Amino acid sequence: MRILVVEDDALLSQTMRRSLSEANHHVDVASNLAQAEHFWRVQEFDAVLLDLSLPDGSGLKALREARARGDRTPVLVLTARNRTEERIAGLDAGADDYLGKPFDLAEVEARLRALVRRRLDLTDQARVGALLLDRRARRAFIGNDPLDLPAREFEVLWELMSPPGRVVSKTSLSNKLSDFDEALGANALEAFISRLRKKLSGSGAGIRTLRGLGYVLEIQA
Numbered sequence: 246m247r248i249l250v251v252e253d254d255a256l257l258s259q260t261m262r263r264s265l266s267e268a269n270h271h272v273d274v275a276s277n278l279a280q281a282e283h284f285w286r287v288q289e290f291d292a293v294l295l296d297l298s299l300p301d302g303s304g305l306k307a308l309r310e311a312r313a314r315g316d317r318t319p320v321l322v323l324t325a326r327n328r329t330e331e332r333i334a335g336l337d338a339g340a341d342d343y344l345g346k347p348f349d350l351a352e353v354e355a356r357l358r359a360l361v362r363r364r365l366d367l368t369d370q371a372r373v374g375a376l377l378l379d380r381r382a383r384r385a386f387i388g389n390d391p392l393d394l395p396a397r398e399f400e401v402l403w404e405l406m407s408p409p410g411r412v413v414s415k416t417s418l419s420n421k422l423s424d425f426d427e428a429l430g431a432n433a434l435e436a437f438i439s440r441l442r443k444k445l446s447g448s449g450a451g452i453r454t455l456r457g458l459g460y461v462l463e464i465q466a
Contacts, residue, residue, distance in 0.1 A: 252294070252323070412455060
């Protein structure tokens with residue numbers, strides 16, 4: 246998943262970035278309201294972790310603006326402002342979940358998985374042929390054998406299996422795998438797809454290119 250972390254505490258934001266990155270998520274960090282609003286407008290995210298108390302304003306402003314323009318990205322508010330009336334204000338502004346500080350990073354990840362599952366109507370596991378993606382364990386298997394994938398190849402597989410059979414555009418995949426300061430080119434993306442195709446050989450699952458549309462992972466004839 247590509248996740249936006251909006252947090253002005255440098256130590257906390259880096260701790261969250263490291264933890265989520267180690268779980269093979271792609272993480273962008275905004276340390277103030279202006280950065281958060283900019284990132285949220287120009288990039289597609291799978292989820293947003295949103296602090297409310299930012300140096301230049303409230304995170305609720307970014308949330309309200311996103312919802313007003315029709316953005317339905319799942320949002321988990323993480324804040325020390327945890328009184329009942331504050332939680333109500335966050336939920337009324339469009340937040341999907343609310344967690345007070347201090348929090349456990351394992352719980353943050355579990356809540357993120359739940360939010361994304363709910364939005365995309367996913368289960369913890371997806372299977373195509375002998376290929377299994379376990380979202381909770383963040384592992385892939387062919388039969389009983391683990392499929393060891395580098396982080397970006399795993400991200401491609403995650404996208405193509407969320408859910409299986411969904412056509413994923415090249416633009417969407419590139420955006421999910423790119424950094425803000427370095428876009429992933431078409432040749433690099435095709436290289437990831439090519440390597441992943443080879444590793445799926447014999448699984449009964451294959452990646453098909455649909456000209457002008459993107460890629461789809463499906464049962465291989």
